[in-house]
Amino acid sequence: MSTMADVARSAGVSVATVSHVLNGTRPVLPHTRQAVLDAVDALGYTPNSLARSLVTSRTRSIGLAVSAISNPYFTEILQGVEAAALEAGYSLLIADPHDDPGHELKVVQLLHERRVDGMIVAPSAEPGGLVAYLRRQAVPTVLLDRVLPADSEDEQGSFDQVCAENSGPMAELVTHLAALGHRRIGLVAGLPGLSTTSERIAGYRQGLAAAGLPLDEELVVSGSSESTGAERATAALLSLPGAPTALVTANNAMTIGALRALRGRGLDVPGDIALCCFDDFAWADLFAPRLTAIAQPSRELGARAVRVLLERLAAPDRAATTVRLPCVLVHRASCGCPEPGPGEADTPPPADAGPRTEPTSQSEKGITP
Secondary structure (H helix, E strand, O other), rough: OOOHHHHHHOOOOOOHHHHHHHHHOOOHHHHHHHHHHHHHHHHHHOOOOOHHHHOOOOOOEEEEEEEOOOOHHHHHHHHHHHHHHOOOOOOEEOOOOOOOOHHHHHHHHHHHHHHOOEEOOOOOOOOOOOOOHHHHHHHHHEEEEOOOOOOOOOHHOOOOEEEOHHHHHHHHHHHHHHOOOOOOOOOOOOOOOOOHHHHHHHHHHHHHHOOOOOOOOOHHEEOOHHHHHHHHHHHHOOOOOOOEEEEEEHHHHHHHHHHHHHOOOOOOOOOOOEEHHHHHHHHOOOOOOOOOOOOOOOHHHHHHHHHHHHHHHOOOOOOOEEEEEEEEEOOOOOOOOOOOOOOOOOOOOOOHHHOOOOHHHHOOOOOOO
């Protein structure tokens, strides 16, 4: 088995130079770096990760705590995290907190005990214990798909955050439905306490206001971010004296529950009720009619979270950043518009969509103040 000394002799450099190339601990001239990498390939040298971690106090591992890993949205995020981590030479330890504050704290403690260099976490609706632990232990952490409340006690200043835009895209769905003539637009919202839930509700209200429609609180119900809850919530909306003529679901799992409720009532989409959803997913293109949806950049969210964490590890004292990635409205037929023809873009005609919320110049760079 080849050693680092063998690589150094083959490349004609010192063992220290080989170490700097492999560990990225000091800049090395390009031709020297290439000579070392060529020697590594030729000799089939494999670095001893355990020994390296003892020397550098780094394990080159990242902990990922994300609930509902079976959800296609989070599965794609996981793929983005894994690809970016492997590209940077990091391994990944994964845990599912199940959106339970107590379990969430336990799995994060276990990941920390495994001496991961940093963590990527999608917090639950009650993240107080988690946040306190991460701050107390000074664990380099990126919050994924969530942002902490701006009025919370300095927590936003403690963590980097990576998430998609929520309010603007939701408002875009609502204004699109209003432009089609709908005046009673229902919202099946997510689990209370999640920032994604509050931001999408805010976007719903913004969309109504932009369309000149009054807010009827009866038309906003919680589906608890899961299919069964959304089925019950949709049934409750359909039982109102002034039932909605259009429905927006705030994540993909709740879309499935809403469709079950509509089918149970024998209602046709979009003939009897229009339907739009937040979270595009592979199945959305297979339904009849195909589902109009907001597509989030799931894989890029995961990859960006890794890159932000690596930036934090490289510069522990830099100011925390919040990265917002834009979403795209994928226009199909469940909203009541004609199916796009072959070769036509799955985007709504400008006359239907109303004013589109554009990202600010800072959002286009991926960072908001």
